[in-house]
Amino acid sequence: MKTIGVDVGGTFTDLVYCNLETGELAIHKVATTPDDPSRGVMQGVGEICAQNGVDPSEIAHVFHGTTTATNAALEGKGAVAGMITNDGFRDIIHIGRHQRPQHYSIQQDIPWQARPLVKRRFRKTVGGRLAPPSGQELEPLDEAGVRQAAEELKAEGVEAVAICFLFSYLNPAHELRAKEIVEEVMPDAFVTTSALVSPQFREFERFTTASLAAFVGPKVKKYIADLGDALTTLGVKGELRIMASNGGASTPAMVSEKPALTLLSGLAAGVLGGGWIGAQCGRDRLITFDIGGTSADIGIVVDGQVAEADARSTEIAGFPLLQPMLDIHTIGAGGGSIAHVDRGGAFRVGPQSAGAVPGPACYGHGGTEPTVTDANLVLGRLEPEDFLGGAMALDAEAAERAVAGFAETMGLSLHEAAEGILTIVNANMANAIRSRTVQKGIDPRGFALVAMGGAGPLSGAEVAKMLSIPEVLVPPYPGITSAMGLLTTDLKYDAIRTQFQVSTGFDADRLGRDLDAMFEDLTERFDADDVPAESRAFQRLGDLRYVGQGYELRVPLGDGPVDEAMLAQFWADFHAAHAREYGHAFTDSPIELVNIRLVGTASLPKLERLSAPEGGSLEAALVRRKPSVFRTDAGLETFDTPVYRRVKLPVGTPFDGPAILLQTDSTTVVPPGAEAEIHTSGSILIRLKDISGETE
Known part of the structure; x- marks a missing residue:
């Protein structure tokens, strides 16, 4: 079965083609077309099919992460x-x-x-x-x-x-x-x-x-209709599935009816992709860290489960939402983020972005303001002739002019200004991760950081060091991890009803009737989508709180009939969840059931694993050595840095930083004081030597 995942980003549209039967996999990138994203999608689908000798009619599924609702x-x-x-x-x-x-x-x-x-x-x-x-x-x-x-x-x-x-x-x-x-x-x-x-x-x-x-x-409705028509014109006969904010796929009909489902569509795919990569490496406590051209997206995976947002923190563009969605935090920090001086004279990076057009100065499309990508190029961390696998050349002189002008304004040297841009943007991202971990009682030192997106592997190790995270994972294809995440999901629908019942004097029959009605609603939806009954699964949950509290915690509700034994376990599970979240529980207090939820999933064909990397040797992988600049305890230092072709690196052989690893969809930076090796799954493991990851 042949499938394609397409994720539309602010700068590039990422595609991954996979033959699920043979394991054959290919990636591709095209420039995003902001005026009509479907044009970029169609261009990419046509090109990736042509590059791999696949007739579009052979594609069984197209999985799509859309930013149409998000951007609007x-x-x-x-x-x-x-x-x-x-x-x-x-x-x-x-x-x-x-x-x-x-x-x-x-x-x-x-x-x-x-x-x-x-x-x-x-x-x-x-x-x-x-x-x-x-x-x-x-x-x-x-x-x-x-x-x-x-x-x-x-x-x-x-x-x-x-x-x-x-x-x-x-x-x-x-x-x-x-x-x-x-x-x-x-x-x-x-x-x-x-x-x-x-x-x-x-x-x-x-x-x-x-x-x-x-x-x-x-x-959204027009975009989905146009996309379906364009796929048909291209000859694609397979089913189109759209990623929803809850981490599951939806049909075009469902998305057209409920467009708010896609408000975090592409971001959800990135978190799923990061979680899948961690599982391939045997890690189940992860911080996914997806940096693109305009933003950085952060998600948390605990024990292999992606955290879901609660009613207190679910929002888009500052507007509160009541929608099931993954807990994803986004800040304006990406490769295109612009360095500037604010009204108070402070050195800032972002949230303003150069976007896809004109893009960073080094893209040569008319940009003149200094960006994070320009700073990386000035410091020798990008290869100007080997960007996107050589498909795009970077203008090093334009990057230097942009950063030099800013350096003069700030009274800094060229390298000080460039390194300052990276330090500030990395600190912004580290603070964003703290807000989702430390400020919620989660110690990030017990996690691995999954650095993905086109710019994630450039900053991952330095952000991890700021947070004392001992290990960074860089996926085999970091720049298209969101597109790969699309190939790891299932069809997923949510049914929700408000109950307002208190544990003292609880009407179990009412709860059972509502659960049965919700089950019938989801069954009708799956029937309309021609989903086989044997591929369906359901999970029951409840939003609970102590009487008098303002917000709820989500707790699983067991299967089977709603009886006294099930309810007793339900209340006990809530006490335990409250103790985990807040450090205490009121076991003698009455509990209020606010909402009941039924989550229906149906399995879809998905990516199971990637082919094992062939590997090589450090000598075969070496492209050249070049000067690159890093900050150490002694200040800014220039290192004679090896530049490696990632695909030729040996598997399971550690090597020390600094090092720069090249591939088509991203560049990975291994800073001084770090050690890297290629894992048998194909991901890069970067270990920060002076960080143990132990917690008190």
Whole structure:
């Protein structure tokens, strides 16, 4: 079976072709086409098929990580969106909650107020009200008011509508009827409801999630349709699967219906790819560290399981989300990050980026500002004639001019400025990792860092040293690890319902009925996708908290009938989870079940392993020796550094840094004081000699 994984990044579109029966694997990169990412995807798919003598009709699956929704949210370039909500609740998505991004700042930027997804004039209110605890109707829906609101939105040029009513997570009837009316009036608009997107309590987050779905919906729906048509034109007859934020694949129909599923599409694939690489090396406690041209993405894998985000930390572009998604933290730090002096005179790197066009100065596309890639070239850590395997030459003189101009502004030498750029961007990334580990009670010294992305292997070892992480893994194809991650996933759907039950006086029958209904919903979805029953698996979970707490912890709920024994284990597991997370538990306190979740997965053909590296010798791998600059305890030092061709390095033979390892999709830097070797799985293991990794 032949498959292709395609991941669209800010600078490059990465592709991996794999014959799952023979293990044959090939990689390819093309420039991302920001105006229409599907053009780059089509170019890449056509080229990788041609390069490997494969007819497009032979491709059984195309797995795709898309940034369409992500970029629309981050750049604020979505559809003109409208909202219909209850009378008196027009400003829910503006007011938010008492928690602000920065509690004590009076000049902070509050995204939902500064950059509203739905402008106030496009928020319409209508009569009608449901009430807890069962969603009973207090006031019937004003259908004439809904129709009038839709006609007004249509006249105002609105392209997408989010219908958001109070307590619709208990009873979606009013939202569904309003959706029917709006679709009659606005047949060309994208229409969604908050209960469809996220049937959970917390109206601000639910309404915002629905608004995000409306904001990105038309663009995502058009992109998926165009991509499907283009694949058909190319001759691809296989199935298209889109990576979702929850770490599973979805069908085009599901993504078109629920576009918010893809808000972290490409990022999720990277974490999965990093976890898969760690498993190949026998490591199950990992920090995935994916650096591209514009951003660095960080994920955590504990005991082989990728951490999932909770309701407190799930967001995109500063907007809160109520969507199942992997716990991924992104900062504006990548190869294209620009060094600059801020208004206070401080030396900064990022989040501004040179992007794909014009890109770093050394790309020769008109860029003049100093970037991280330019700094690496100035310090001798990149080969100007061997970038992307020789497919692209770097302009060393342009890089020097850009960094030299900045150095003059800062009163530094050329090498001091270049090294300062790398130190600052690496410190930014180390701090981001601390926020996901140390600040959550996780000691990073017990983990391995998986350095991936086009720029990850350049910085991985130095970032690990800042965090006292003893080992760095560099995947066989670090620049396309996200694309490889696409080939390791399964089809995955989530069903969620809010329960609000307390352990004292718990209605087990109600829980059982809701679980059965959710099972039927997912079964219908799998049936619609023609998924064989034998390939399906289900997991039940609950969001629990002590009565009076504001947020929940997610705890597995066992299989089988809901009885006293199962519930007793459920409560005990929550006490244990609370003790792990917070260091204590209140075993005598009543527990509240807030949400129940059913996760359905269906196995897809996937990449099992890579071919063992052939290896060679250090002598055969040596390309040349060159001067490169590193900071040591004595200050900046120039080293006579060997440059190796990675594919020719011996397997299992350690060698000392400094060293530069070349391959098509990335360059790996082994700094002084580190030791590297090629693992039998093909990954590079970099060990930092002066770091033990032991924890107290």
